[in-house]
Amino acid sequence: MTQQGEDVVRAEQLTKVYRAGEVEVAAVTSLDLTIARGEFMAIAGPSGSGKTTLLNLISGLDQPTSGSAYLAGVAIEDMNGRQLADFRRDHVGFIFQSYNLIPVLTVRENVEYVMILQRVPAAERRRRVAEVLSDVGLAGMEARRPPQLSGGQQQRVAVARAMVSEPDIILADEPTANLDSTTGAELIDMMRDLNRTRGMTFIFSTHDEMIMSRAERLVLLKDGRLDKDIRRDDSTE
Amino acid sequence: MSHLRILMALVVRNLIRNKRRTLLASLAVGVGLAALIFTDGFMLSMEETMIGAATATFLGDGQIHAAGFRDTLDAEMYMTEADALLARLDADPDVAASAPRTQAFAMVSSTAHASAALLFGIDPTREPGLSKVDEAIVDGAYLGVEPRRILVGRIMAEDLQVEIGDRVVVTLSEVGTDELAQAMFRVGGIFEIGVREMDRSVAFVPIDRARELLAIDAGAHEIAIGLDASVSSPERVWGAYATDRLEVLGWPDLMPQLAAALGMTDVSLFFVAMVLLGIVVLGIVNTLFMSLHERMFEFGVLRAVGTRPTRMAVMVLMEAGVLSLVSMVVGGMLAVIVCALVNRNGIDYGGIEYAGVTFQEPLRAILEFRQFVIYPLWVLACCLIAGLYPAVYAARMSPSTAMKVYT
């Protein structure tokens, strides 16, 4: 079910060049890409093809060398560090490969952190934490610390944290890379469910064929350029 | 505020999680703080001991002279109103003791040798309340009712080759006429004050006999004053006795070399403080960077999910602050323990002479409330200043770079 929405991400001639001493590495080169609200999209490609760099550029974690990235209509390259921080807080959810959670904070504190930044009242925070934890199948685990959870459970908490403040987009850089294939597939299926039921936009990168196959749109990168952009109509049910 | 609270929770829990590092860091800073407090206490005791030794040995807390006497030491400049002054001093609640003295250059000769001397006439009954001449007697006895007794210093006794009971002749010039007066004395006592200058060239005779020899009736050249311990502003007491004819000086003016030496202790305390606080700063910067590098990815995550750069800086400063609070407690306790241990026996400087003063008793570190307020505040300030660099570093760090560590 592809929602017919406005573009939530628009990249135009997006380019990122890293300088390591004398050597210049073009991590992403002249990339054009639009992502509509409600998409469930995978970015794949060999190691070093620019997946992480692309995700960082469209989420405002990094600034492009040239070209533009718009997220929810706002140009990322025009913002300073503080504006970017506020922007990510309000518009982007993040899931990383591992070490997503702050180990000394409880599950509840990890999940409510963004809402604390947003000054959401405590009662409301409590309600929403319980709600998203039950969405990801971890109801009642509020008081645990991340080290007391399995890898799969930790990633689910990360999903809960990413979605709790209902961002425009959730970006996940290889969220399943540190999980076994069954747990990884379960995580992606759960994200897919949330995408359908809540209309949340998910973009994730992966190496794994089986994970890729679960996406409704697959963008393949090669040497920092867009190689293929495949939409799978059969995912519309 | 809620955000600051969760940042504080993060800081505190991370410090607890790294117990050993936190403890080592606060121990290092605490040792610096304890060393500062101890040094201050030790210097304080040194100052008090030196001032005490200087004033209690002979000087008094202050002295009255005829204006100008101290510049020339001219025996003609004596105070005629000595008795009236002593009566006023006796009635003054701020004054614990006072004693009149005459002062004149004299020649003391034995059958073997002669010595130049500064001859003091002292009041045998009033003087012990003020100075330690009586306690410094190492042979023979202090002055009594017998008028023809003289006390000489140990070195002078050696120079003159005299013993108790031996005769010496004192020659001095009479005030006004400048005629030479001579008198015979018997050595009644030999004193050792510990200050070379005094033991070599000072002699004491009863003041009445000195007045006769100098022909100054009931005059005196100096009145030494010991203040009550409760007096906080000696200047006010001096002011009550000063007139255009009378000059009243406190010990800093009477012993400028001691005042200068004490000024130096402040300077050395300052340098000690700089070095110790420098170590504190380095220790804190190092610990903060260790903690920052170890949690680089975590910092990246916090930034990624929307923590503002300034908040990251605030968090690092909080860590510096909490570390310094722990260090203050550790350092304060260390200071108390070290001082208690040292003070059980004291540090023995016995007999060492410095700036015209001889240390008699072992030195102890004096602890004051002030030391436990000012120095911890300095440490806190230094920790926060030390935290600025890592704080700015944390704020400037790009989240994507921070998260490169593991990926």
Ligand SMILES: Nc1ncnc2c1ncn2[C@@H]1O[C@H](COP(=O)(O)OP(=O)(O)OP(=O)(O)O)[C@@H](O)[C@H]1O
């Ligand atoms: N900070 C950096 N400095 C220099 N070069 C960099 C930097 N970050 C990435 N690169 C280079 O940019 C290119 C793209 O890197 P990127 O991390 O985006 O790849 P990726 O597709 O995410 O790879 P992987 O699948 O291994 O995670 C690589 O050649 C990489 O070496």
Ligand SMILES: [Mg+2]
């Ligand atoms: Mg990557």
